[in-house]
Amino acid sequence: MGANSIVINTKEKAKAKQEDLLPGSQLAIWRPIHYLGSKLRLVDTIRETLLQIDPAEGPVCDLFAGSGTVSLALSETRDVTAVDIQEYSRTICSALLNPYPFDSLNIFNILNDAQLKHTTERLLWAMEPMISHEANCLKAAGNEDPNPICNLIEKGCIYAFEKKGCEIEDKALIKSLKETSNRLAKLESTENISTLVSRYFGGLYFSYTQAAQIDALLYFISLEGQKSKKDVLLAAVLSTASDLVNTVGKQFAQPIRPRDKSGNPKRHLIRQIQRDRNKSSFELFENWLCRYGSLVPTQNSHQAVCNDYYDFLQTYKGDLSVVYADPPYTRDHYSRFYHVLETICLRDNPDVSYMRVKGQDLLSRGIYRENRHQSPFCIKSQAPEAFDKLFASVKTFDASLLLSYSPYSVDAQGRPRVMKVESIEEIAKEYFKSVEIVSAGRISHNKLNNASLSKEVSYDAELFLICRP
Numbered sequence: 001m002g003a004n005s006i007v008i009n010t011k012e013k014a015k016a017k018q019e020d021l022l023p024g025s026q027l028a029i030w031r032p033i034h035y036l037g038s039k040l041r042l043v044d045t046i047r048e049t050l051l052q053i054d055p056a057e058g059p060v061c062d063l064f065a066g067s068g069t070v071s072l073a074l075s076e077t078r079d080v081t082a083v084d085i086q087e088y089s090r091t092i093c094s095a096l097l098n099p100y101p102f103d104s105l106n107i108f109n110i111l112n113d114a115q116l117k118h119t120t121e122r123l124l125w126a127m128e129p130m131i132s133h134e135a136n137c138l139k140a141a142g143n144e145d146p147n148p149i150c151n152l153i154e155k156g157c158i159y160a161f162e163k164k165g166c167e168i169e170d171k172a173l174i175k176s177l178k179e180t181s182n183r184l185a186k187l188e189s190t191e192n193i194s195t196l197v198s199r200y201f202g203g204l205y206f207s208y209t210q211a212a213q214i215d216a217l218l219y220f221i222s223l224e225g226q227k228s229k230k231d232v233l234l235a236a237v238l239s240t241a242s243d244l245v246n247t248v249g250k251q252f253a254q255p256i257r258p259r260d261k262s263g264n265p266k267r268h269l270i271r272q273i274q275r276d277r278n279k280s281s282f283e284l285f286e287n288w289l290c291r292y293g294s295l296v297p298t299q300n301s302h303q304a305v306c307n308d309y310y311d312f313l314q315t316y317k318g319d320l321s322v323v324y325a326d327p328p329y330t331r332d333h334y335s336r337f338y339h340v341l342e343t344i345c346l347r348d349n350p351d352v353s354y355m356r357v358k359g360q361d362l363l364s365r366g367i368y369r370e371n372r373h374q375s376p377f378c379i380k381s382q383a384p385e386a387f388d389k390l391f392a393s394v395k396t397f398d399a400s401l402l403l404s405y406s407p408y409s410v411d412a413q414g415r416p417r418v419m420k421v422e423s424i425e426e427i428a429k430e431y432f433k434s435v436e437i438v439s440a441g442r443i444s445h446n447k448l449n450n451a452s453l454s455k456e457v458s459y460d461a462e463l464f465l466i467c468r469p
Contacts, residue, residue, distance in 0.1 A: 022044050027076045032068060033338075035066055038069060039070050046440075049438075050322055054322040061320050062074065063083050064327055068097075071096065071302075075096070085307065086373065088341040088345045091234050100228050100292075107289050115223070119220060124212050126183035126198070131209050132176070134277070151168075162199070166362065184198065194222075197214045205252065217233075240284040241340065245340070258270070325390060325402070327403075328418075342369065400467060404463075434467070440463060
């Protein structure tokens with residue numbers, strides 16, 4: 001592994017959005033993607049707590065690394081191993097922990113590469129019928145007729161059209177989908193260019209132009225042979241997709257619902273749709289690549305690993321002084337919120353899951369991958385064993401463990417937790433000499449921007465279980 005951690009230069013600090021300097025540090029922390037349960041506001045508290053647990057600042061494992069903000073915060077002073085079962089997380093963590101020095105000239109050359117331009121032109125040609133149809137729909141919405149754009153979002157997925165996964169009554173939409181599908185098939189057969197994002201997610205999560213641009217970037221990146229460089233390029237695409245996605249809360253849990261239960265267009269969402277779909281994938285990619293490219297290595301060694309938490313702890317042969325673990329708290333499986341990012345990383349044309357609706361098997365509305373990861377920490381019957389395995393495995397390293405968990409007050413009517421903190425504490429005491437529970441401070445969790453989920457806020461929404469061998 002290279003000697004890599006991150007310090008972002010002063011000029012980039014001034015430009016970067018949503019970032020903070022850690023106290024007493026040159027390290028700037030920023031959010032690579034919109035991430036449910038992000039520890040962005042807690043990174044300094046986590047770092048200081050780990051310093052108290054392990055003053056020697058030995059090697060640390062960030063066991064459920066997610067968007068990498070904790071790994072990034074720890075990387076300045078420790079060797080970090082970031083572990084997550086999702087490939088998109090490994091990609092982002094690799095880009096943060098092992099930066100590649102893209103400068104403005106490198107980025108200019110990338111965006112003006114002849115291969116990238118040719119691929120983009122061909123993909124935009126293939127997508128042109130749907131691009132034109134979408135433009136007409138947005139124009140109609142501006143003229144007080146939002147129904148066409150609502151139809152497009154609800155029934156405009158090319159993959160679903162090809163699989164006959166939904167019934168479409170809009171004749172103009174059918175004609176555009178058919179022509180685009182034919183062009184995409186011709187392009188794939190003659191030029192071997194992947195059209196995955198355009199087929200699966202165009203119209204649904206992104207505009208068709210945005211989807212084609214992302215596909216062009218992914219094809220260009222696939223030709224890159226240097227792993228560290230490729231990870232940074234791909235991470236910039238993931239950050240771009242997270243900013244572009246046209247959904248409430250910038251998550252991929254489900255496409256936007258443009259109509260209310262009575263079938264009337266939600267006019268406040270039409271403005272968001274128009275705004276989000278006018279953004280350029282290339283412009284955002286350039287901004288993100290500039291941010292990733294400005295990260296500077298220090299003298300610590302890091303690695304990012306795509307693996308199950310238990311499998312990693314069973315097979316890892318290196319030294320660990322301390323483990324930071326942030327497993328899921330609720331029954332919400334995180335993979336549903338980031339399945340598009342996972343598919344972008346894997347680029348594997350996955351089968352899509354079905355759902356049973358009124359006696360019919362229909363393609364899942366969100367075009368979810370089949371066999372998405374289901375965390376045992378999110379399943380009530382499996383969570384106790386999952387925690388037992390976690391504690392037992394960390395014990396074999398003779399390492400300390402800092403566990404983040406969120407309490408649940410029945411009176412507050414919050415999102416139900418899979419286990420009570422007291423129950424987790426009892427399991428931990430079987431493996432550690434000392435188990436201490438402390439408050440992580442007055443913070444509250446993101447409620448998915450959904451009014452139905454916005455229960456009373458608990459400002460003691462995070463606890464730390466400090467487990468010492």
